[in-house]
Amino acid sequence: xxxxxxxxxxxxxxxxxxxxxxxxxxxxxxxxxxxxxxxxxxxxxxxxxxxxxxxxxxxxxxxxxxxxxxxxxxxxxxxxxxxxxxxxxxxxxxxxxxxxxxxxxxxxxxxxxxxxxxxxxxxxxxxxxxxxxxxxxxxxxxxxxxxxxxxxxxxxxxxxxxxxxxxxxxxxxxxxxxxxxxxxxxxxxxxxxxxxxxxxxxxxxxxxxxxxxxxxxxxxxxxxxxxxxxxxxxxxxxxxxxxxxxxxxxxxxxxxxxxxxxxxxxxxxxxxxxxxxxxxxxxxxxxxxxxxxxxxxxxxxxxxxxxxxxxxxxxxxxxxxxxxxxxxxxxxxxxxxxxxxxxxxxxxxxxxxxxxxxxxxxxxxxxxxxxxxxxxxxxxxxxxxxxxxxxxxxxxxxxxxxxxxxxxxxxxxxxxxxxxxxxxxxxxxxxxxxxxxxxxxxxxxxxxxxxxxxxxxxxxxxxxxxxxxxxxxxxxxxxxxxxxxxxxxxxxxxxxxxxxxxxxxxxxxxxxxxxxxxxxxxxxxxxxxxxxxxxxxxxxxxxxxxxxxxxxxxxxxxxxxxxxxxxxxxxxxxxxxxxxxxxxxxxxxxxxxxxxxxxxxxxxxxxxxxxxxxxxxxxxxxxxxxxxxxxxxxxxxxxxxxxxxx
Numbered sequence: 001x002x003x004x005x006x007x008x009x010x011x012x013x014x015x016x017x018x019x020x021x022x023x024x025x026x027x028x029x030x031x032x033x034x035x036x037x038x039x040x041x042x043x044x045x046x047x048x049x050x051x052x053x054x055x056x057x058x059x060x061x062x063x064x065x066x067x068x069x070x071x072x073x074x075x076x077x078x079x080x081x082x083x084x085x086x087x088x089x090x091x092x093x094x095x096x097x098x099x100x101x102x103x104x105x106x107x108x109x110x111x112x113x114x115x116x117x118x119x120x121x122x123x124x125x126x127x128x129x130x131x132x133x134x135x136x137x138x139x140x141x142x143x144x145x146x147x148x149x150x151x152x153x154x155x156x157x158x159x160x161x162x163x164x165x166x167x168x169x170x171x172x173x174x175x176x177x178x179x180x181x182x183x184x185x186x187x188x189x190x191x192x193x194x195x196x197x198x199x200x201x202x203x204x205x206x207x208x209x210x211x212x213x214x215x216x217x218x219x220x221x222x223x224x225x226x227x228x229x230x231x232x233x234x235x236x237x238x239x240x241x242x243x244x245x246x247x248x249x250x251x252x253x254x255x256x257x258x259x260x261x262x263x264x265x266x267x268x269x270x271x272x273x274x275x276x277x278x279x280x281x282x283x284x285x286x287x288x289x290x291x292x293x294x295x296x297x298x299x300x301x302x303x304x305x306x307x308x309x310x311x312x313x314x315x316x317x318x319x320x321x322x323x324x325x326x327x328x329x330x331x332x333x334x335x336x337x338x339x340x341x342x343x344x345x346x347x348x349x350x351x352x353x354x355x356x357x358x359x360x361x362x363x364x365x366x367x368x369x370x371x372x373x374x375x376x377x378x379x380x381x382x383x384x385x386x387x388x389x390x391x392x393x394x395x396x397x398x399x400x401x402x403x404x405x406x407x408x409x410x411x412x413x414x415x416x417x418x419x420x421x422x423x424x425x426x427x428x429x430x431x432x433x434x435x436x437x438x439x440x441x442x443x444x445x446x447x448x449x450x451x452x453x454x455x456x457x458x459x460x461x462x463x464x465x466x467x468x469x470x471x472x473x474x475x476x477x478x479x480x481x482x483x484x485x486x487x488x489x490x491x492x493x494x495x496x497x498x499x500x501x502x503x504x505x506x507x508x509x510x511x512x513x514x515x516x517x518x519x520x521x522x523x524x525x526x527x528x529x530x531x532x533x534x535x536x537x538x539x540x541x542x543x544x545x546x547x548x549x550x551x552x553x554x555x556x557x558x559x560x561x562x563x564x565x566x567x568x569x570x571x572x573x574x575x576x577x578x579x580x581x582x583x584x585x586x587x588x589x590x591x592x593x594x595x596x597x598x599x600x601x602x603x604x605x606x607x608x609x610x611x612x613x614x615x616x617x618x619x620x621x622x623x624x625x626x627x628x629x630x631x632x633x634x635x636x637x638x639x640x641x642x643x644x645x646x
Contacts, residue, residue, distance in 0.1 A: 068101030103136025173206025208241030313346030418451025
């Protein structure tokens, strides 16, 4: 019976002169609270108070349970105090409800105090009480304490139940892995507790999250074959795991099995299939599942629409995404922040600035305040569509509508501006930050330094570094790598010594990238001695040079006509597992051509072709010029004739 029915029943009793009494109210309130109708319970409670009817412990406990499930721990405590003020003594159920509420809200220490208070009053906790406190410790990852309480249960002759073991299995999977979780499962079986569908869900979910989907499938089949009645939730967990593991055929096979067993999939099952199809880029198939879902009498929910909107936006199909938004609204399903973030970013990426701005305004008008995620996605979208003219305007608009200005917001804006070389505007933003009392961090200055280096404003990059130190912001190795990269690109690698001194002074260690930049920089400057010294130091420290680093060294030796050393480096890079590129071969072929060594040229061209590479037009022109010298005509013809048959 709905609350309205209960309430009308009370009115009828009044008409008959039999006003609802204590028992009537307590029964109604308890029933409504257990049915999750807490608001209706509170309404009846108010009526009960106005009539002067006394409450009993059952009502207080039922209300505490409902409030606890809503996460309203303070209200649970208040309700207990009201019960105490009515001279009611809490029983085991009341204390268990209090402990459960505290554990779910993370107040595990307070929950333990309530347990001690309970025992001090000679009220014995039961399996439900212990399961609640074990759940609290498991959520925090304190598995030793959780296991300790399980042992206390057994010592007191209280058998852990399927809920206790299910909670522990979940926790051990999450924090200690498969083997530890299965030990708990086997202990459960040894204690005579039979597995049910909830345990199966814990095991399958834990295995898939540990990357053991094949074992999850085997366990599922074993449980299914043992006569255990599995439901659509069990199937959904397994199907979702199979999709995420990329095992699409088996996912659909179990989906078919679910239908054949008449388990009647719910919206969650369809959402799993729709999500998978969308991830695979199969929007049409996802749409057909949406149609089937409706035909089954199931209503698509917010998650269904959001999944499909995300899929369309990823593919740039913003028209279809907007149609789904309108369909959502017609179905009285309210778009949430995910819906708006996805559509606004998708429209900006597509260059539909007016539509995106309209939707952003709508999002704000319905009460959604832009978040740092909204800000980042929108600015990145503007960047990708190269709508640089609106970046600052959109930033200002979001700031004026309640977006909290913090370091993350400003760093996002600076990154976009510097990425597009808008360093002058980025400097203005930095000054705005400082004026607002927001202290820049290492990321802020690294972004600005990188922006100046990309724009070849190396002196400004060093001036920004000086400001960084003035603001007492600590540089990291990425800061120095950016400065070194700027010097290398500007042909000023000879000035690297001062940067290296700073690295050493600050107790930082050069990393792989540091050496790649230095070796490449000195190689481009034809400083073979320094380049090779740094290369030897680099490999000596266990770093693996990039192919571009090897290319720079090989090129340097090639220019000096030292082809034997260049070829040795070529062999060494392959021994270290670094694969040559077309560029590597072009450098070597050109080098051997310069020495007019047809044998080596043919050898490298053959190797090049076997690896699926083709010489560039520049390399072919160089071969022709090199072998067209007097006395080399025959060799030139031979090379060109056999070029694609080597």
